[in-house]
Amino acid sequence: MKHTLSVLLRNQPGVLSRVTGLFSGRGFNIESLCVAETLDPKVSCLTLITSGDNNVIEQITKQLHKLIDVLKVVDIGDGDFVEREMVLIRVSAEAATRAEVLRIIDIFRGKVVDVSPKSYVVEVTGSHAKIEAVINILKPIGIKEIVRTGKIAIARGGAHK
């Protein structure tokens, strides 16, 4: 089963390598990983998607906690949360398809962020499923290049537990 872990880390050199080393060394799985500074520049937030049964997730959580640079680990899959991914797509935009691409992007509430004579670069954010959907729709038109972020997530309602 998939779990979304939100991990607060001391923003130190090498700290990401401690986390990824832990996963590779103990045979845990990372499906996606996203890390950036928080409001406090001394603290980073890492959102990590992993999978495993309850025992595995319990071990992952405890092992992460054991790292001296880890401040907090929350399995946000436990509660109600909002998750987002972003994709940048360079899509073919020839005379015949330019309007069609714009219509599709509009439906997905995406934006065109760069224009050239034969292509657009479009930006779409949303859930994993939505990103998959927009990619599938644009594929027949001609996707030239694609860059995706990992998933980030935040709990709904009150502050970080």
Added chain:
Amino acid sequence: MSQITGAQAIVKCLMEEGVSTIFGYPGGAVIDLYDELMSSPQLTHVLVRHEQAAVHAADGYARVTGEVGVALLTSGPGATNGVTGIATAYMDSIPIVILTGQVPTPLIGNDAFQEVDIVGITRPCTKHNYLVNNRNDLVETIREAFYVAKTGRPGPVLVDLPKDIIKADIDFEDRKPIRLQSYQPTYEPHMGQIDKACRLIMEARKPVLYVGGGVILSNASEELRELALKLDIPVTMTLMGLGSFPGSHDLSMGMLGMHGTYTANMAVAECDLLISVGARFDDRVTGKLDTFATNAKIIHVDIDPTSISKNVSVDVPIVSDCRKALTALNNWFNNRQDISIEDEKSKHQQWFEQIKRWQQQHPLTYIEEGEKIKPQYVVEMLDKLTDGEAIVATEVGQHQMWAAQFYQFNSPRRFLTSGGLGTMGYGLPAAIGAKMARPDKVCIDIAGDASIQMNIQEIATAMQYKCPVKVAILNNRFLGMVRQWQELFYEKRYASTTMDFAPDFVALAKAYGAVGLRATRKSEVEDVIREALAVDTFVLMDFEISREEGVFPMVPAGKSTTEMLLV
């Protein structure tokens, strides 16, 4: 606040921590620190002959004293040679601080001479590690390293020190209490869990205490003894736990697991309550997991939450320091006026009788063969002639198991062995570290003829520092433990386990200026040991033992612990 050099600051930090002895090997990156050590007579530096030995010696020093051991290595190969020592200490949760030199900060990442990313290399085998890249962080980092090494579940911590930082002028700030927001080990047990545990103990008719190295690390032997004796609960120890409870006590069942006693393994299989304290359900202890302690409820005390429910799911987890948890359990029974301790004891009477029967049926034993030297006999004689009071280090293999089985450890911090990593070459340097810490005690390294050769160069260190360690080689001219597996499970195909050539150990000892003694017949064993103990110098004893002797009982790897091969 005064300006001093980085080297002076490091020495001051070591003094603050009460360090009196460090083990190391110099090199270009740490030459300034060594220069400073020369003007610091309060610190004894022990010059080893290989960096691995420096770390093992610091580890042996830490195991015997309970203090943080310190090793000092240079950059590059100095640091990488230390890695086996660091991993050894990590697996056994031994508090040591390793200071490594590093190339100057402007050169880091440039493939400079003797540069290696030791922080990257040791990340998975240290509790934590640091590269000091700012002179202003130096003092705080070293203080933090000691704090992290000795608190919580202890472990090795490495500090990488670039040469320019060691030479820099820095401000030496006064010590402040250390508090790390991201590292706050749980020492106090949860009282609700203690209550649950005590109720399970009350219900149990066939309880077993299964205790490990955590009891020794937290100095909880007294509390363990109180609990076991109060309620008449039999005790079995892991390899790392030997000595935490007196081995010669009636309630001791000895070691459990792959080479544990018949009684201990049967008792764990049949008990209705397993009280695990400071042990981690290692595969060498549990054997086949599905059949381990299947009849029992399990209470698990450990300071490290990751140890709990890692291999075996438990009924009452208690995250706590072992000593504090045992104290809480004792207090619970002491404070309950409505409970008769005598009644509680009597509930275990039948169980205790069963245990006695197992002990009579299958005690630890071996078959005598005339004048052939049996390795078990050598260990028994070492035990007898040192009154069971020596500090015993071992290498890894058959001799290690014979030492664990036949030497009666009655006090903690007397048995130094690489339990987790299983590092051959550990024993001699660890015994040197132990002897430096406790010059008043007899220190013996029980070794095999293969293991001893992995760090045999350390005889020179022992001689230089007049460190009269005694080495007892149980010499079968085999890589004995692997040979035993080949005999039992590989149709006696002895692939690369025959040591067809070995040095004349007695002559070798003499070449180092030490004493070498040999016994080839059983009747010579006692005299050799007596002579070795009588002289105040390093002695190497070479016992030519019966070559194909095996370690028994033995639970084949992956089998249930009740499927023991017996003598």
